[in-house]
Amino acid sequence: MAKIPPGVGPRFPQVVVLFGATGDLARRKLLPGLYHLASAGFIPGYRIVGVSLDAIDADGFRSIARQSLDEFFSRKLSDADWETFAQRLDYVPLAAGASVLREAVERAEASFGGECRRLHYLSVPPNAALPAVQMLGEAQLVERSRIVMEKPFGTDLASSVSLNQRLHEVFAEEQIFRIDHFLGKEPAQNILAFRFANGLFEPIWNRNFIDHVQIDVPETLGLGKRSGFYEQTGAYRDMVVTHLFQILAFMAMEPPTALEPAPIGEEKYKVFRSMLPIQPENVVRGQYAGYRDEEGVDPESETETFIALKCFIDNWRWAGVPFFLRTGKRLAEGQRIISIAFREPPKSMFPPGSGVGAQGPDHLTFDLADASKMSLSFYGKRPGPGMRLDKLSLQFAMHDTGLLGEVLEAYERLILDAMRGDRTLFTTAEGIERLWQVSMPLIESPPPVRLYAPGSWGPKSIHQLIAPHAWRLPFERAWRAPNPLGS
Numbered sequence: 001m002a003k004i005p006p007g008v009g010p011r012f013p014q015v016v017v018l019f020g021a022t023g024d025l026a027r028r029k030l031l032p033g034l035y036h037l038a039s040a041g042f043i044p045g046y047r048i049v050g051v052s053l054d055a056i057d058a059d060g061f062r063s064i065a066r067q068s069l070d071e072f073f074s075r076k077l078s079d080a081d082w083e084t085f086a087q088r089l090d091y092v093p094l095a096a097g098a099s100v101l102r103e104a105v106e107r108a109e110a111s112f113g114g115e116c117r118r119l120h121y122l123s124v125p126p127n128a129a130l131p132a133v134q135m136l137g138e139a140q141l142v143e144r145s146r147i148v149m150e151k152p153f154g155t156d157l158a159s160s161v162s163l164n165q166r167l168h169e170v171f172a173e174e175q176i177f178r179i180d181h182f183l184g185k186e187p188a189q190n191i192l193a194f195r196f197a198n199g200l201f202e203p204i205w206n207r208n209f210i211d212h213v214q215i216d217v218p219e220t221l222g223l224g225k226r227s228g229f230y231e232q233t234g235a236y237r238d239m240v241v242t243h244l245f246q247i248l249a250f251m252a253m254e255p256p257t258a259l260e261p262a263p264i265g266e267e268k269y270k271v272f273r274s275m276l277p278i279q280p281e282n283v284v285r286g287q288y289a290g291y292r293d294e295e296g297v298d299p300e301s302e303t304e305t306f307i308a309l310k311c312f313i314d315n316w317r318w319a320g321v322p323f324f325l326r327t328g329k330r331l332a333e334g335q336r337i338i339s340i341a342f343r344e345p346p347k348s349m350f351p352p353g354s355g356v357g358a359q360g361p362d363h364l365t366f367d368l369a370d371a372s373k374m375s376l377s378f379y380g381k382r383p384g385p386g387m388r389l390d391k392l393s394l395q396f397a398m399h400d401t402g403l404l405g406e407v408l409e410a411y412e413r414l415i416l417d418a419m420r421g422d423r424t425l426f427t428t429a430e431g432i433e434r435l436w437q438v439s440m441p442l443i444e445s446p447p448p449v450r451l452y453a454p455g456s457w458g459p460k461s462i463h464q465l466i467a468p469h470a471w472r473l474p475f476e477r478a479w480r481a482p483n484p485l486g487s
Contacts, residue, residue: 013046119145280446375396
């Protein structure tokens, strides 16, 4: 595996305290991600202390880590790199208490023989987050530390404010990194490059040229083992507040004064401040047939597994432009797209039957999946006699560059940014609280859930929500296959 030049990663060695070290997220993403960052040379030195409810020792944790790499690590696993990684793993059962955790961290720090930093990653359910924070406070592991928090950040405005207050009793705001893995994806960051580095698109990125925007994240998966969590959360709290609104901010923000955390955070917050409250009449809630039969679900549950909504940003750039958001479980396809629909020409000179306008407006589409793609659709003449028009598209995929192997996965990038203290891709307390504030009309008066069939696109009323427009998914055409020479 190629090593990374010095200066890309954090300046100091890192002690990572991983709460929930034996859980699903740690096994699927965090342990493989930490292994890649370490083995590729992004981190100058490291020790990882796992913490969880499981009564195992360090060797047991190493065994779990090896299993997770064998199952979920997508790159080549080197025996030499694994041995190095395994030697740097330690474990403390949660029941052992704060003093034992402190001793483990001090042992890890002593191995460096110099200055280091601490990164506490809380891969735990929401009800376990504050006890973990309190444990870190009792262990006196706050100094020289940063803490990564998983979503959701509260369930409404009051709980969000309370959570932030409790966090600030132990950690300062600049130490807290609220993670949204959507913003760690290469294509999400490519939105910033696309918008602000190209003179072709920046002048038309406003209400005068853009008709509406869709952010569409359907999932084919069901609940898995998350029924207990999901029943208390639902699709809106699980996905919209913590993911889709963050993507919306990247898409809608004004140009920051610099590509740095503070200016970008300021512009994102301006978007949230400009959002109008989410009105229940602009929301469709759904629940897939059979959800109430899932283990751990209330037989009379009104929890939504699907949500679609229309929202507005009431500022100079976006006044009157509707933003349509949709996400849900057990839907027809798994996709992650932003689709920007441009306004159609004010008058057509083409004769009836020519095909102009028959396939909707021109679209710019970002695929937010790990294999980054973009597409610009437009009308062009069909070869042959007469003037017949077809919808054409220009497409770009990361495969075409030959650089796909250099792409960091979302969690890898965000862990590295947290180690470096770069808050660009993380959310702030005030931003989260503002989003809960605009969400309160919906939370206080949610519309009834409507059943939909698994494998569909959600309740039929979603078409009334978006009318006179249409949902972009399913696409009128498939993404083209990647260039075999570039893959």
